[in-house]
Amino acid sequence: MDVTPSAIAVDAGGSSTRAVVVSRDGNCGAVIRGGPGNPVADPDRAAATIAQVCAAASGASTQRPHLVVATVAGILSRDFPQLPPALAHQGLPSRVVMVSDLLGAYFSGTTAPEGSVLIVGTGAVAARVTGGRLSAVRDGLGWLLGDDGSGFWIGHQVARAVAADLDGRGPATTLTSRVLAGLDDVVRRSGLRTPDLAALLTWSQTRPPVELARFAVMAAGEAERDPVAASICGRAAEYALATLASLPGTEEGPVVMGGSVLGEGSPVGRQVYACLGARARRVSDGVAGAAMLAIRELGGSTDDASLARVVQALRG
Amino acid sequence: MDVTPSAIAVDAGGSSTRAVVVSRDGNCGAVIRGGPGNPVADPDRAAATIAQVCAAASGASTQRPHLVVATVAGILSRDFPQLPPALAHQGLPSRVVMVSDLLGAYFSGTTAPEGSVLIVGTGAVAARVTGGRLSAVRDGLGWLLGDDGSGFWIGHQVARAVAADLDGRGPATTLTSRVLAGLDDVVRRSGLRTPDLAALLTWSQTRPPVELARFAVMAAGEAERDPVAASICGRAAEYALATLASLPGTEEGPVVMGGSVLGEGSPVGRQVYACLGARARRVSDGVAGAAMLAIRELGGSTDDASLARVVQALRG
The missing domain is CATH 3.30.420.40 (ATPase, nucleotide binding domain)
Incomplete structure (x- = not known):
């Protein structure tokens, strides 16, 4: 059993939820995917889904995470008190850091x-x-x-x-x-x-x-x-x-761009990307950013090399 | 009891329903108003409302109408088979002529x-x-x-x-x-x-x-x-x-203009009216047109003088 401090990083969006265990020095476990985790329509169901995906990510790892960092869609204008008890119900760490999925997307593309x-x-x-x-x-x-x-x-x-x-x-x-x-x-x-x-x-x-x-x-x-x-x-x-x-x-x-309409194959994405020039960075989802936020919470290094390693590991 | 052939003219719209008994020579009874008669959302309820308003108009008249002419909102893209039985249920004439409320509005403003x-x-x-x-x-x-x-x-x-x-x-x-x-x-x-x-x-x-x-x-x-x-x-x-x-x-x-957004007090109505010039005629509802359609069905005169008389009678 690896004893480096580690955390579950989870990015919960309107179409899917992705979770991974990440250690302070940037080692990543397997990425586990599940259903929608946007709590706006049905917070109880979203909390249960997120907790299940986190439990599966924890089970797929040799590390014992003691923290959950969740980047969640739709929490800008409402609380999401259903998540911590749902995580506890799965036997997951009681310490939960919850931020907007906008930060997950942002830190998937930059360390600035x-x-x-x-x-x-x-x-x-x-x-x-x-x-x-x-x-x-x-x-x-x-x-x-x-x-x-x-x-x-x-x-x-x-x-x-x-x-x-x-x-x-x-x-x-x-x-x-x-x-x-x-x-x-x-x-x-x-x-x-x-x-x-x-x-x-x-x-x-x-x-x-x-x-x-x-x-x-x-x-x-x-x-x-x-x-x-x-x-x-x-x-x-x-x-x-x-x-x-x-x-x-x-x-x-920098300007981090995400979402299907801003993708590489989209004429909208091409036009926006062309206007922003070298400042633009495209990301495909927010789980790398959630992992970077988790490394920051664990006291690890969050420089550009760390981000590159995390992105590479999550692709693998 | 007046024995001139007569009809119930009814204009059924999304905000109200109005009915009046009109004779072949253009004599009008009292205008009776009721609730919404647009059948799109709830055709059974709309049919019942229209029939009740028609029955009240018939009861307020010394004439014995033998025809119902209904101008009805929302029937351009669907049938309204609920109306004839609802009228029969009120003891009203079984002969029903049903057309779009667009014709009721149109013939409220012109005989062309x-x-x-x-x-x-x-x-x-x-x-x-x-x-x-x-x-x-x-x-x-x-x-x-x-x-x-x-x-x-x-x-x-x-x-x-x-x-x-x-x-x-x-x-x-x-x-x-x-x-x-x-x-x-x-x-x-x-x-x-x-x-x-x-x-x-x-x-x-x-x-x-x-x-x-x-x-x-x-x-x-x-x-x-x-x-x-x-x-x-x-x-x-x-x-x-x-x-x-x-x-x-x-x-x-001619262009007949109706609806709240084209009213005299509205800047939209003023702009449209100014563009159309002498061709424009404003109407406030479609019951006069329903009455003119009824007079036509009864074989009466539907010239400009008739329309002026009907409009005047309905105002009184």
Whole structure:
């Protein structure tokens, strides 16, 4: 049994939860993955999921972690008191450090104590890090009030553009056939409307609005040949950059970019990356940052070499 | 007992239902009002409401109507088979003519067999009338896919502008204090967000999205002094005019304007009215048009003098 002090690092997001045991000197165990750990909708269930994933990570390690460092989505505007008892219930350490998943993403891309992070997935949020802590946040307000340029926003613009095309109010777009092919079987009642428009209307009336985010990938796919798709992606990139620019002090330090809409294959990601230049660093998730925060809590070294080693180990 | 052939004319909309008995020669009984008669959400309840209002209108008249003419919201893309049996249940005539409320609004403003109608209330829709029947419709697709420039659209833009102001991403606007004063008591949790922004966020997460339409009146109230509100109202007017312009043949004939957003006190209504010039006619509801359709069914005269008499009688 290794006696170097160690911790469980866990990154709990809206689509998955990942945990790993990390020692003070940066040795990492196996990364364990589980279901969604965002506590906004159902905190009890999220806490149970996170605790199960942590227990599996602990079981897969030869180390005996005495600390849990959790980076958690959705805790900016609410507490998450359900997590510590759920961890205790799994026989895990009672000492829990819980911070926003924005810090997990940020420290997955940099060791700088000051900088910015921009995450554009289904939602869109930017934050400033000062002295290693969050000092300001912009947007992340949800699809109704904000999330400018997010996957939901893009998908919503796609759906409205397709509706306008089918309705004779907007320009023809290749997005229309893509979206119609993606609808499940729906009743195509029409009357004075075309059957395709009636189908889209019925679909929209029977699904939660947030499902429109699934059309975002179609905008990315059509952006090189369809002006409507290109315009939507261009506006999304402008929104993301404007949200970033509204942070105090954001012209200084690195900018860590995360989220599916800012990925390498995305025209939005390419445009944002091109504007930010050498300051930009892409990350694919936040578990490396959670591990770096855990090493910091354990008193280990958190320099660039440590981050590179952790990132390398988590890939392996 | 008057033996001139007569009918019950009823206009069933999303906020109220109005019915009146009208004779072939244009004599009108008392107008009876009742609750919402839009069948989209609950067709059985809407049918019962409409039948009750019709029964009350029949009871308030010395005539014995042998026909019901109903102009009904929301029947463009669905049937409404619940209405005839509900009318029969009230002992009302079994002969029922049912058409879209767009025709009720249209014939409240003109007797021309060809023209256009533009209704902007909580939703937004335009339609073309040819040979006295609906020949084309644009938008009216609901808040998620369409309703460009509608009361929902305006209210949504207001909420997003206020969120951006409070979040430091958008310009200051006088709408912010108006909206905050209109929120009910909500928990003002904040963290890195201002308490006001947290309150707006909580409000938006606990209400149906369509309630954002309540902020539309604030945009109208601030439009003369606040550039953000003026911009929202100006864009709403442009959307309404673009929807109208997308109808085939819409440059010919009168344009009947209805709905709260196009009312005389509204900056959106003033802008649309100014663009349309002498072709525009404002109507406040569709019961006069339902009465004119009933007179037509009864074989009576439906010239401009008849319309003027009906409108006058319904006001009295």
